[in-house]
Amino acid sequence: VENVRLLDRLSSRKSALGTLYLTATHVIFVENDSETHKETWILHSQISSIEKQATTATGCPLLIRCKNFQVIQLVIPQERDCHDVYISLIRLARPVKYEELYCFSFNPKLDKEEREQGWKLVDLNKEYNRMGIPNNYWQISDVNRDYGVCDSYPTEVYVPKSATAHIIVGSSKFRSRRRFPALSYYCKDNNASICRSSQPLSGFSARCLEDEQMLQAIRKANPGSDFIYVVDTRPKLNAMANRAAGKGYENEDNYSNIKFQFIGIENIHVMRNSLQKMLEVCELKSPSMSDFLWGLENSGWLKHIKAIMDAGIFIAKAVAEEGVSVLVHCSDGWDRTAQVCSVASLLLDPHYRTMKGFMVLIEKDWVSFGHKFNHRYGNLDGDPKEISPVIDQFIECVWQLMEQFPCAFEFNERFLIHIQHHIYSCQFGNFLCNSQKERRELRVQERTYSLWAHLWKNRADYLNPLYRAEQSQTQGTLHPQMASCNFLYKFWSGMYNRFEKGLHPRQSVTDYLMAVKEESQQLEEELEVLGERLANLQKSQLNDSKVKSKQQDRSKQLGLSTSNNSLANTPQEYSNDLKSFPSRSPSQGDEEDSALILTQDNLKSSDPDLSANSDQESGVEDLSCRSPSGGGCLPSEDSGKDSDEAVFLAV
Amino acid sequence: MLRSSQPLTGPNRRRCREDELLLATVLDEDERGFIIDTRSAQAAKQARMSGGGTESKSFYPQWRRLHRPLERGRPLQESFIKLVEACNDSSISMDRWLSRLDGSRWLSHVKAALSTACLAAQCLDREKASVLVHGAEGTDTTLLVTALAQLILDPSCRTLLGFQGLLQREWIEAGHPFHLRCARSAYSHARLKQEAPLFLLFLDCVWQLSRQFPFSLEFSEQLLLTLFDSAYASAYGTFLCNSEKERCLCKVKESTHSLWAWLNQPGEKKKYLNPLYTHNPLVIWPSVEPQSIQLWQGLFFRWIRSSQYLDEAWAEIQHLVESS
Numbered sequence: 001v002e003n004v005r006l007l008d009r010l011s012s013r014k015s016a017l018g019t020l021y022l023t024a025t026h027v028i029f030v031e032n033d034s035e036t037h038k039e040t041w042i043l044h045s046q047i048s049s050i051e052k053q054a055t056t057a058t059g060c061p062l063l064i065r066c067k068n069f070q071v072i073q074l075v076i077p078q079e080r081d082c083h084d085v086y087i088s089l090i091r092l093a094r095p096v097k098y099e100e101l102y103c104f105s106f107n108p109k110l111d112k113e114e115r116e117q118g119w120k121l122v123d124l125n126k127e128y129n130r131m132g133i134p135n136n137y138w139q140i141s142d143v144n145r146d147y148g149v150c151d152s153y154p155t156e157v158y159v160p161k162s163a164t165a166h167i168i169v170g171s172s173k174f175r176s177r178r179r180f181p182a183l184s185y186y187c188k189d190n191n192a193s194i195c196r197s198s199q200p201l202s203g204f205s206a207r208c209l210e211d212e213q214m215l216q217a218i219r220k221a222n223p224g225s226d227f228i229y230v231v232d233t234r235p236k237l238n239a240m241a242n243r244a245a246g247k248g249y250e251n252e253d254n255y256s257n258i259k260f261q262f263i264g265i266e267n268i269h270v271m272r273n274s275l276q277k278m279l280e281v282c283e284l285k286s287p288s289m290s291d292f293l294w295g296l297e298n299s300g301w302l303k304h305i306k307a308i309m310d311a312g313i314f315i316a317k318a319v320a321e322e323g324v325s326v327l328v329h330c331s332d333g334w335d336r337t338a339q340v341c342s343v344a345s346l347l348l349d350p351h352y353r354t355m356k357g358f359m360v361l362i363e364k365d366w367v368s369f370g371h372k373f374n375h376r377y378g379n380l381d382g383d384p385k386e387i388s389p390v391i392d393q394f395i396e397c398v399w400q401l402m403e404q405f406p407c408a409f410e411f412n413e414r415f416l417i418h419i420q421h422h423i424y425s426c427q428f429g430n431f432l433c434n435s436q437k438e439r440r441e442l443r444v445q446e447r448t449y450s451l452w453a454h455l456w457k458n459r460a461d462y463l464n465p466l467y468r469a470e471q472s473q474t475q476g477t478l479h480p481q482m483a484s485c486n487f488l489y490k491f492w493s494g495m496y497n498r499f500e501k502g503l504h505p506r507q508s509v510t511d512y513l514m515a516v517k518e519e520s521q522q523l524e525e526e527l528e529v530l531g532e533r534l535a536n537l538q539k540s541q542l543n544d545s546k547v548k549s550k551q552q553d554r555s556k557q558l559g560l561s562t563s564n565n566s567l568a569n570t571p572q573e574y575s576n577d578l579k580s581f582p583s584r585s586p587s588q589g590d591e592e593d594s595a596l597i598l599t600q601d602n603l604k605s606s607d608p609d610l611s612a613n614s615d616q617e618s619g620v621e622d623l624s625c626r627s628p629s630g631g632g633c634l635p636s637e638d639s640g641k642d643s644d645e646a647v648f649l650a651v
Numbered sequence: 652m653l654r655s656s657q658p659l660t661g662p663n664r665r666r667c668r669e670d671e672l673l674l675a676t677v678l679d680e681d682e683r684g685f686i687i688d689t690r691s692a693q694a695a696k697q698a699r700m701s702g703g704g705t706e707s708k709s710f711y712p713q714w715r716r717l718h719r720p721l722e723r724g725r726p727l728q729e730s731f732i733k734l735v736e737a738c739n740d741s742s743i744s745m746d747r748w749l750s751r752l753d754g755s756r757w758l759s760h761v762k763a764a765l766s767t768a769c770l771a772a773q774c775l776d777r778e779k780a781s782v783l784v785h786g787a788e789g790t791d792t793t794l795l796v797t798a799l800a801q802l803i804l805d806p807s808c809r810t811l812l813g814f815q816g817l818l819q820r821e822w823i824e825a826g827h828p829f830h831l832r833c834a835r836s837a838y839s840h841a842r843l844k845q846e847a848p849l850f851l852l853f854l855d856c857v858w859q860l861s862r863q864f865p866f867s868l869e870f871s872e873q874l875l876l877t878l879f880d881s882a883y884a885s886a887y888g889t890f891l892c893n894s895e896k897e898r899c900l901c902k903v904k905e906s907t908h909s910l911w912a913w914l915n916q917p918g919e920k921k922k923y924l925n926p927l928y929t930h931n932p933l934v935i936w937p938s939v940e941p942q943s944i945q946l947w948q949g950l951f952f953r954w955i956r957s958s959q960y961l962d963e964a965w966a967e968i969q970h971l972v973e974s975s
Contacts (some may be wrong), residue, residue, distance in 0.1 A: 010669055036937045148937065149842050157859065266837035282942075287940075287941055288759065288762075288941070289753065289755050289756075289762050289941050289944065290756075291761040291917045291941070292761060292941030292942070293749045293750065293752060293758070293941070294749070294750060294753060295754035296749055297746070297747075297748075297750050297753075300746070302745060302749070303744075303745040303746055306745045307745075346748045403958050404960060406960065406963075406964035407960065407961075407963055407964050407967055453676050465971060466964050466967045466968065466971075485955075485956060486743060486744070486745045486748035487738065487748065487752075487946065487948070487951075487952060488948075488956070489745070490945065491942060493942040493943070497942055502938055502940075503940055505862070505863050505864065505865060505942050506863075506864070507865065507866050509865050509866075509968075510928060512866070513928065513968065513971055513972075516972060517971055517975075519975055520971070520974055520975045523975075569933075569935070569936050570936060571769060571772075571773050571936040572936070572938060572939065572940070573775065574766050574770045574773060574939065
């Protein structure tokens with residue numbers, strides 16, 4: 001469709017005219033501007049909702065809201081065209097079969113072996129080995145090898161040594177969805193563990209010997225403590241209501257040596273509404289500070305984030321400080337349980353704060369334990385009541401922690417944002433379906449590619465320059481001060497206002513520091529090489545070795561972030577009063593700067609997956625600030641080979 | 652950019668030819684200028700009853716008046732006190748924290764101050780028009796606006812020395828009554844009539860700029876914290892008294908040492924430099940959207956939570972930049 005306008009949310013004056021294309025996998029808007037031809041690509045899987053608004057004099061507005069919080073407002077001149085686009089998008093955004101998803105047609109041009117290697121990058125068996133299992137207390141069990149015991153669990157589960165197959169099966173019959181207690185994390189320093197399950201089918205008075213034995217087995221697997229905590233992450237009221245439906249929670253009288261605890265995280269419906277309300281606040285035009293703060297508080301979003309974090313802190317403390325094992329569950333053990341177990345693991349074990357470790361964490365507590373990705377994130381058209389931002393909340397908890405502990409994580413904010421993006425994009429097969437069983441039936445690993453391999457290949461973009469493995473922040477357990485501090489929770493504008501460039505600092509400190517770090521490392525390596533050469537030259541007894549020192553202008557080399565162009569920004573609309581006065585600035589003024597902003601897209605701070613053809617690599621190799629310092633900076637090595645001059649770099 | 656206090660128009664709409672002439676000399680014949688009045692239109696009108704007022708259009712035809720009410724005086728002090736109370740109250744649940752924060756209105760004041768400064772900067776940079784800023788006395792919100800506008804527009808004000816010069820010029824010599832304004836701070840029960848945290852509001856706005864433009868200010872948060880402290884109590888005479896006249900009478904220059912002299916010593920200076928600084932010749936336009944304005948944790952939670960991890964991060968940044 002031609003002559004479509006793309007409106008800018010913040011500045012109603014700015015709009016771009018272009019052509020709208022609909023393909024099998026994307027919506028693409030290409031600007032007419034002959035210089036830039038800027039393209040905006042949106043994957044159909046990312047579309048959360050489409051709203052046709054009232055026709056105005058300029059045309060028919062169409063509002064597209066995405067799952068990654070991008071909001072696109074288009075104005076289509078003809079009502080008929082608008083309607084056609086609307087209907088098409090509705091269908092395209094609601095696939096019925098998995099095969100319609102992008103991951104089944106995405107082609108990164110890798111061969112079969114590379115695809116396989118990509119899937120093997122994250123290996124859960126290795127992970128449990130790293131934890132120290134199998135050992136005297138824990139072992140791997142194949143009781144679920146054909147998904148016969150629990151179809152939402154993986155084939156390989158880790159259980160206490162004293163939990164026989166009989167106990168496991170018996171316990172599974174007493175647990176909602178058969179999700180029996182299984183190991184999530186084991187702390188080899190003190191044998192405390194985090195186990196997870198779903199709620200027991202206890203109703204008001206039912207008991208199950210095997211389930212009680214299962215919990216005893218968990219307790220016995222930790223000789224350092226004579227009790228375990230059982231943490232129910234639901235609000236007490238909800239848990240009690242479940243009893244009326246024949247489910248419920250563990251009675252301390254029946255289960256010997258447990259200490260029971262409610263932690264009160266709300267359910268998926270509350271969370272869905274909370275996000276909805278927060279996004280409405282984000283869509284306000286020119287909100288006042290009050291509008292924003294009230295809106296944010298009213299949504300309850302940060303309160304929920306804090307609740308999840310507090311639960312993780314409680315569990316981490318129990319394991320690290322008290323040396324007590326914890327069994328965590330909610331209702332079905334695949335939402336709040338996953339959030340809380342993974343937050344606790346992150347706090348406890350520095351390995352999960354590395355890039356690889358984080359991928360492993362998600363594979364472990366989310367993918368393998370049957371978090372319902374399809375239902376929660378709408379891979380396929382389904383029940384809207386199942387949709388809920390569960391993993392988004394976990395990812396935000398990680399970001400909040402990164403803000404508190406800037407040196408503790410090997411990865412940066414961009415890593416988190418891209419993971420969230422791809423959970424919804426269905427460009428890779430990791431987050432399809434609702435369980436390992438379904439994914440295997442669909443042969444996902446043979447027919448799609450792994451996100452982890454893709455991220456790993458581009459890991460240079462995702463590194464945190466402040467991360468140093470030996471620093472205090474990265475040793476052992478993180479002790480957030482957050483348990484009581486409300487004010488430490490910030491609104492994550494990098495995620496929820498991700499596409500509003502005007503809101504974010506124009507220069508990325510992370511990128512600058514990464515460039516500095518790389519530069520230093522390269523120079524150090526070169527220094528070493530030159531040092532060796534000098535030693536060799538000296539050995540061959542040259543008398544008049546001139547030492548040339550070259551003063552490098554660091555700021556010039558670390559070009560992009562300090563060059564003028566990338567710093568140029570435009571004032572937002574501070575006032576309407578100036579409009580009626582004749583403007584004396586060159587009429588080019590705003591446009592010039594906007595053009596600078598648009599074309600100057602520092603590829604790292606924008607999202608390569610969106611603005612570029614998705615079949616390409618997320619191109620960052622062409623950024624000057626990341627290119628190795630060569631050419632003009634160092635004297636050519638070859639010419640120095642036979643010369644009298646030993647060349648040094650000034651440090 | 653000019654600053655002044657309010658014209659003494661009074662209830663009888665007095666005129667003053669000299670004042671009109673003075674303003675007229677600033678502009679060429681066909682040029683227009685802006686007057687940014689930091690009072691609301693209503694407050695400015697009411698000021699006439701007590702002898703003050705505004706520049707009337709008929710007498711100052713080349714000047715267009717814009718009203719941008721900025722909070723000052725007692726209400727600003729109350730705002731500050733409420734915020735500090737909220738920060739120190741460990742009993743607030745997460746449900747209530749944001750509304751308490753909003754109830755203090757502090758962040759709204761930061762937003763308003765930045766917006767007005769940006770407006771002034773826009774007049775100069777985009778409209779290429781002269782600007783006159785005044786409130787009532789010309790010693791509070793006026794200085795807030797002119798000083799911030801200069802930071803936004805002029806890269807030389809963003810250097811360590813340039814910033815000190817800006818403070819000396821736009822706050823100290825311009826006659827901000829530090830002694831009256833920075834007396835007891837937020838904890839005192841004595842609600843002094845003349846006390847108001849304008850200077851803190853300014854420092855908060857500067858901090859917002861440093862967050863949005865991490866490479867563009869030569870000085871660090873530590874400088875801002877030190878300045879905040881010094882305005883209330885200091886071993887140095889720089890912030891003493893209420894005006895140059897008082898400082899002269901009290902022989903401040905003869906009997907005290909200058910804060911700037913101490914700060915600029917090579918050993919001290921290091922603490923106040925921003926390791927990420929590179930000269931940015933352009934105008935820096937901050938975003939004043941609510942999402943872009945954050946609570947200055949380094950100041951308001953300074954004694955409440957440990958800054959250990961953030962300090963480590965800055966040390967690492969320093970290390971990375973120095974070793975390059």
